Amino acid sequence: MIQNLTTGRLLPLKTARNTRTLGGYPAGAGRVTSSRLLRGDCFMPLSAPDRRHLLALGIDTVVDLREDGERGGVPSGLCGILRVRCYHIPLLPAGRGDSSAFPPDFTLGELYVEILDRSKTAVALVFRRIALKASAPDGRLLFHCSAGKDRTGVIAALLLALAEVDEELIVRDYSETDANLLPVLDRLRASSSASAETFLHAGRENMEQMLRHLRGTYGGAAAYLSAAGLSAGEMRAVTDMMVATERKTAIL
Numbered sequence: 683m684i685q686n687l688t689t690g691r692l693l694p695l696k697t698a699r700n701t702r703t704l705g706g707y708p709a710g711a712g713r714v715t716s717s718r719l720l721r722g723d724c725f726m727p728l729s730a731p732d733r734r735h736l737l738a739l740g741i742d743t744v745v746d747l748r749e750d751g752e753r754g755g756v757p758s759g760l761c762g763i764l765r766v767r768c769y770h771i772p773l774l775p776a777g778r779g780d781s782s783a784f785p786p787d788f789t790l791g792e793l794y795v796e797i798l799d800r801s802k803t804a805v806a807l808v809f810r811r812i813a814l815k816a817s818a819p820d821g822r823l824l825f826h827c828s829a830g831k832d833r834t835g836v837i838a839a840l841l842l843a844l845a846e847v848d849e850e851l852i853v854r855d856y857s858e859t860d861a862n863l864l865p866v867l868d869r870l871r872a873s874s875s876a877s878a879e880t881f882l883h884a885g886r887e888n889m890e891q892m893l894r895h896l897r898g899t900y901g902g903a904a905a906y907l908s909a910a911g912l913s914a915g916e917m918r919a920v921t922d923m924m925v926a927t928e929r930k931t932a933i934l
Contacts, residue, residue: 692862693739695732698723698759700830700862704838704924707855709730710846712925718822719812719924721838723830724748724842726869728759742766742821745811747773747833758826767878771807773833775800790832790881791891797836802910803833809907813916831859831884839889840896844904844917845924859884 695750699721707714709913719739728736742765746758761768767910775796784793797805800907802842803929808825815823827833835856900906907917 683913695735697729697732699866700859704841706840707851709848709925713925714845715767715846715926717924719832720822721834722824722826723828724756724826725828729755733759736760740820741824743815744768745808745823745825746770747825747894749774752828764800770870771804773797773801773804783813790889791887793832794836794888794892795895798892806910806912809912809920810916812869813919816919828932829863832866836892839892840903843896843908845921852893853886854887856882856889857886892910
């Protein structure tokens with residue numbers, strides 16, 4: 683039997699400390715439900731108890747946003763299980779896979795803007811996979827990167843923005859990563875270069891910069907996803923999957 687998700691967003695996992703639902707936020711005329719979408723991390727091997735917990739939640743689709751090298755070092759913990767379908771959709775723009783090679787003054791906010799501008803095809807593939815999942819009668823989809831902060835944070839922000847969640851709540855959702863990863867911050871530091879220390883934190887200014895760019899350059903999430911190639915029907919499927927409301931707002 684598939685377990686129900688609790689009212690809290692963060693899942694009680696020991697080896698995936700930033701895996702959580704998107705539920706609970708006011709969204710346009712309704713509210714984002716705990717529903718069938720989860721955002722997550724994968725920077726250490728998933729333990730057997732955590733794997734059982736995720737499978738009991740009904741996760742049967744995984745979208746891995748990491749680069750090939752990351753996947754080789756720490757495979758996605760649910761992939762290889764017969765009932766789980768896994769899709770690899772790298773989200774970083776070309777040349778951005780190594781944070782130690784970033785310019786000295788480069789910020790995460792700039793990286794998120796680059797993902798929007800230079801990774802539209804990959805973003806569209808992720809959303810198309812979510813739209814296809816929405817047409818299935820059951821099961822849940824987990825999308826993740828390594829820490830569950832940057833690439834996962836961009837996709838989560840686009841999902842929430844498409845559902846008409848207030849920008850301040852989107853920023854807060856992003857910033858929750860700092861508290862979630864605090865117990866394992868030393869481990870993350872050990873696997874990063876000294877120059878990457880600033881990239882370990884989810885400062886709200888980074889997401890604020892991305893959302894300003896999304897709004898100012900594209901006119902919002904729906905317009906951005908349309909420019910990336912998604913149809914109105916696909917976007918509607920995603921929002922219908924996420925939002926509980928008596929009246930679904932049409933995407934024009």
